[in-house]
Amino acid sequence: MTFLSRGIVALIAAVFIFLVANLYVSGVPETEMNGFELAAIAPETAPAPETLTDFPSAPAPSEDAPGIGMVLSQLFFAVMGPENGAAPTQVAIAPGQVQSQPLGQVAGIGTPPTIAPPSAGGPRGEVARAVAASADYDAMAEAWRGWMQANEIETGAMAVILPDGTEYGTGMGRTADDVRPVMSMSKTITGLCVDQLLIETGLGWDTTLGDIASQMSAAGLTPRPWNEHITLLSLATHTSGLAPDLTQSNMARDTHGALGLHRRWAAAALQxxxxxxTPGTYFYNNTNYxxxxxxxxxxxxQSYAQACMDRIVTPVGITDAVIQGRFGSxxxxxxxxxxxxxxxRLARHWFAPDQPHMVNPRMDADGYSIGYYDNGESIRHTGRFCRSSHPTGGVSSLFIHDLNGTTISINWDACTQPAVRRVLIDQLLELL
Structure with missing residues (x-):
């Protein structure tokens, strides 16, 4: 057969195959095509760069119906093939198998998938709260560092735990793992400790000092007629009527050097x-705690330190916490x-949604509950120690646990006034 004749036959065959192919494609059910389109834009996690095997693929071609490309290829080689009729070499791919490709060769990979909005009134599945771990942490760390620099504070540390449990730490002059005084954030530990003991003993926060007079006497402090009506909740929420705060003027002198001196301040405050x-009126006072x-x-x-170590600190897996020396007093x-x-870690553990005091929130006064502030959206506390003789003038700390699951803990070496500290808290709250 001459070359011209073979060309004419090939042209006629191509036209015939085009018509057959058109019928073949138009015969694919519309539902299958729509199903493939939806699968292709489903919000799946991008696979590793090496392969695309995790991506949804089109339905595998049937073994009984070869693909259009294969039909054309076979016909072309049948018509235009070598004179000796030898078939070309082919690579067989099993039905349904997807051949991997380098990520860069696929259009659109790397672009976040988009999903068409559901029609009005259509079903809507619940959408999980997206957490961009690095972005969330970076923004918080940047806000903290900027605040530190603006207030000329050189040393401090920050820890952030995101809702998925990812932990981040950073520092200026020290790390997030360095043990530091947390000052009034100790009240959170005390409040949680009392709560655990009340659960153990079957008592409630409405228990009065008079109700446990014999135990209090054994611990070295006997309730008197003028104070036996004071409830444990009023102590925890600073509404007991104890005033003034006797610890403030002698914080670093009379209390320095020994543990257990809380008994001295308790006895003095209850005279x-x-x-x-005024009982029932909120007045923040160390002597309540x-x-x-x-x-x-x-x-x-037990001693206060051991009792709260056993119930609050150790269950979290914390081994480096201490209550000793100058600040331990x-x-x-x-x-x-x-x-x-x-x-x-401590805050994340104890303010998890399934904790008893979270399932049934304890009473509060002006937002102050059993050792922490609770505004319904976040839980937090701060701490501060100011003394001119301290190398940096004092130390400060704060923690915030957002009820969506993010926890922040910060300490720094400076005596920071509440208004200045509030600027940082507001910045962090905006990022939660």
């Missing part, structure tokens, strides 16, 4: 002539020293 506040330190010892039969109201990372 009849020392109770000058000095008394709760004695309550811990009364209900547990402040015990139940300001004595704990914990790293930023460990405090974040």
């Amino acid at each position: 009849e002539d020392a109770i000058t506040g 000095a008394v709760l330190g004695v309550v811990v010892e009364a209900l547990s039969g 402040l015990s139940s109201y300001a004595g704990w020293e914990i790293s930023a990372m460990d405090y974040a």
Whole structure:
């Protein structure tokens, strides 16, 4: 057969195959095509760069119906093939098998998938809260560093735990794993500790000092007629009427050098002539938590430090926390020293949604509950120690646990005024 004749035959065959192919394609059910289109834009996680095997693929061609390309190829070689009739070499791919391709060769890969909005009134599945881990953390760390620099604070550390449990730590002059005083954030530990003891003993927060008079006496503090009506909840929420705060003027002198001095402050605060506040009115006072330190010892039969270490700190897996030395003297109201990372872990653990005090929130006064502020969206506390003789003028700390699951813990070496500290808290809250 001459070359011209073979060309004419090939042209006629191509026209015939085109018509057959058109019928073949138009015969694919519309539902299958739509199904493929939806699968292709489904919000799947992008695969590793090496392959695309995790991506949805088109339905595999049937073994009984070869693909159009294969039909054309076979016909072309049948008509235009070599004179000796030898078939070309082909690579067989099993039905349904997807051949991997380099990521860069596929159009659109790397672009976030988009999903058409559902029609009005159509079913809507719940959408999980997206967490861009690095973006969330970077924004918080940048806000903290900017605030530190703006206030000329050189040393501090920050820990962030995201809702998925990813932990991040950073520092200026130290790391997030360095143990530091947390000051009044110790009240959170004390409040949680009392709550656990009340669960153990079957008592409630409405228990009065008079109700546990015998245990209090065994712990070294006997309730009197003028104070036996004070409830544990009023102590925790700073509404007991104890005022003034006797610890403030002698924070670094009379309380320095020994543990257990919370008993001294508790005894002094509960003297009849020392109770000058108004019961039921919120007045933040360290001595409320000095008394709760004695309550811990009364209900547990242990020292305050050991009782709360066993119930609150150790269950989280924290091994480096201490309550000793200069700051340990402040015990139940300001004595704990914990790293930023460990405090974040502690807060994340104890403010998990299934904890008893989260399932049934404890009462509060002006948002202050059992050792922490709770505004319904986040839980937090701060700490501060100011002393001119301190190398940096003092130390400060704060933690925030957002009820969506992010936890932040920060410490720094400076005595920071509440208004200045509030700027940082507001910046962080905007990022949660």
